[in-house]
Amino acid sequence: MTTATISSTTPRLGEIARSLADRSEEWLHRVRLSADGRWYERLHHDDDHEVWLISWLPGQSTGFHDHGESEGAFTVVLGSLEERAPGRTRTVDSGDSWAFGRDYVHDVRNVTDAPAVSVHVYSPPLSTMRRFEETPDGLVEVAVEQTEDW
Template identity: 55%
Template sequence: MSLELASETARAPLSPDALRTIVRDLAEQPDRWIHKVRLATDERWYERLESSEDHEVWLISWLPGQSTGFHDHGGARGAFTVALGELEELSLGGADQGLLIRRLSSGTMRAFGPEYVHDVRNTASGPAVTLHAYSPPLSEMSHYELRAGGLVRTSVEGADQW
């Protein structure tokens, strides 16, 4: 294998299943992240735990009422797990499914491809903590509003805004 081909192979995005394994394994080692958790009252608190050429891992805390709003991941694949607490995820199904609402209890994992758009929110009465992995690392995210005709992009933010 040529050096150039090896370099290209090393930069290929990880699959959603590989990302699911990363967050699952990290969730099983709370001594690596629990001491970093902060509960912020104004908005969700987050910290990048790992960063490499092919993926990154984030720790996020959620107080009741906090949410992401509908957003994508700038073409990155992703996975997350609810390490503590409970959240709700909203996404659009096909034309015949409409709005899908999933309750995500502690230990639940979700993995998705590069086109996925969702809204994650804490509708429970207590805080929650999640671990997220993205590949390639996030470079931008678009935000959307849910309107009668579907999702409409309202803004795009770059990694320099996090």
């Protein structure tokens, strides 16, 4: 697992994501593919953290965003995803994880020609996300989404 920002919570979130990814028999039957956009379903929610399952068709992406006051981690279960943060791009392959702290801005996308599936964990559970647009001068905040927007 690679971490963008280390805190006491961040490595634990990566462990939760990897543990659930390793038990795909518990949730694989729930995965759907949608040509209209990424498909996602929340698998778990409590006061400490939440877990989301996301499927990605080729070309689907999140756009640049952060996770508000939450830290996070994701593990790719099937396929490969590209994770872009300002100034760097990395590939997260099946079985690999990426963890990040608060205020981390990134864009996750499927740049392959095959579907991908990933497990995402956030703590505390998401309450807001800021959306950004990439401009020649850098990222510019364009919107703030609240939980009820998802």
